[in-house]
Amino acid sequence: MSHYFGIDIGGTTIKIGLVSEGGEIGVRRELPTRKGADPTPVLQDIRMTLEEILAEEGLERADISGIGMAVPGPVTDDGILHGTVNIGWGDVALGQLAQKVIGISPVCIGNDARVAALGEAVYGAGRGANSMLMVTLGTGVGGGIIQNGQILMGESGVAGEIGHMTIDPYETESCGCGKKGCLEQYASATGVVQRAKRLLQEGDEASSLRHLPRMSAEDVWAAARGGDVLAMQVVDFAAERLGIALANAGYIVDTERIVIGGGMSRAGDFLLNKICPAYQKQVFPHCRNKEIVLAALGNDAGVLGAAALVQKGNGKHSEKVE
């Protein structure tokens, strides 16, 4: 039976899973991410953990069909990771380096948002669809497009970056990316909280959000669900802008399914019931019945997607050495 290591490298934590062919995570580990310009120490940390898992499970390196890695930065088709803001790495052929340090092949790498989308496509909410757009509503807004089990990479590695689609050409405030009017400014957790704070400041309307010591996007969604008028205005605005972005993406790729993930997706059906009509308002009549569903894998999407990178031959830039 085939085993894969799925590794989700985040800015603070590295999640590691020993994943079966069928997408079961048999063993899980978490390590802190060492910051610095050189990825080698991080890869050595990973190597040690993988060796521990192999020893505990009575497995040899040869029993592993490959390693998949999700990384927090843009990855192009040639297997180059183009820097990670959160960790400090520059441009690096990470798959090749990892294979050398760890001694298991092949090593496949992919951008974390795209890899999570692949995880959902292969093992989660995208199962059975030929094509899928995933949108991750977290601190920022990420995304990924999967066509027939393959990540759509794009020429510059930005395909699926729906968070930086311009939605409002009149916006005066800047997005974290430097542009103005990006979806992320409206539909991310950060954007939702900022808008709530602004509305609270601008008016003196009663709101359950008014006296919260530290407001989170979850608080705003919960207040909206509870009938808070100001919170409802905030989430309606976020959903409306997201509806425009999903429709715009549809006019370009028109996937069979749209999967909504990330922290904000915990608002569940209440969120979907906001997003669906906002989307339908923006599309041709015959596109209105598109399936928009919630992500199913939660925090496991990265590890499972990383394993799926190897299974589906995505991002394979270091060959299996026999």
Next chain:
Amino acid sequence: MSHYFGIDIGGTTIKIGLVSEGGEIGVRRELPTRKGADPTPVLQDIRMTLEEILAEEGLERADISGIGMAVPGPVTDDGILHGTVNIGWGDVALGQLAQKVIGISPVCIGNDARVAALGEAVYGAGRGANSMLMVTLGTGVGGGIIQNGQILMGESGVAGEIGHMTIDPYETESCGCGKKGCLEQYASATGVVQRAKRLLQEGDEASSLRHLPRMSAEDVWAAARGGDVLAMQVVDFAAERLGIALANAGYIVDTERIVIGGGMSRAGDFLLNKICPAYQKQVFPHCRNKEIVLAALGNDAGVLGAAALVQKGNGKHSEKVE
């Protein structure tokens, strides 16, 4: 040597070409398009013309490797044409019907904008690129995406419909499609003329456009090139909104090349010199050097793209009968 019939069915004219394997149009014909709910009379007209061409060229039906047809309506992956506003047809499996009426197989069909994009990808300005977004700036704004010689169809047949991407969420006027704020309202020939007229009406600024009896988008571009300040405002606005749309499309598919076609593309390098900086303003720094080029095939894109449908096995829903 293989021959194909490439047929571009428009609302008023049907263009027919006998196309060689290498993309040369050997024989050309044009017929008027008979309006009505039933496509059969139109297909009979086409059959007669094809038989004339075969007789003149000393060819048999068996010498033809297939027929490609570009049609002015949405086509889904199952080979169904979902109505044509301009001709009057409803939903029809046009390829199968055409094969029965004409007696040549296979017959491949595709949406006209997507087929023109395929023509440019295979024989024109997209040659050599793995992926291409084509945008057609005509009376409306059309588009198509080609990945590795295949039209990206999408689930509902709208993939590539960049003209109906929402660019301005505050727009109060309606697009022809019923939505508000579509790219087509700003970057089509119609949109450019409307904006010029509005600016002329709102102010009394001197402009060479002021006393034209019937203004065309070409007049506006020519006036801008000649230094007319009002005309320059109009084309800068169109280019800015197009830049947003191209960047937004890039965040979704991120093609290797962008090809600009349609009547307005006759403004040539002057147009490109407006579009490129408008695009670059909207994208991540590492995406700024994307190739944006003018279409190369002019009015032949439809006929050549239709032939390419057969050559590349696109939209093939009627099999070759031996």
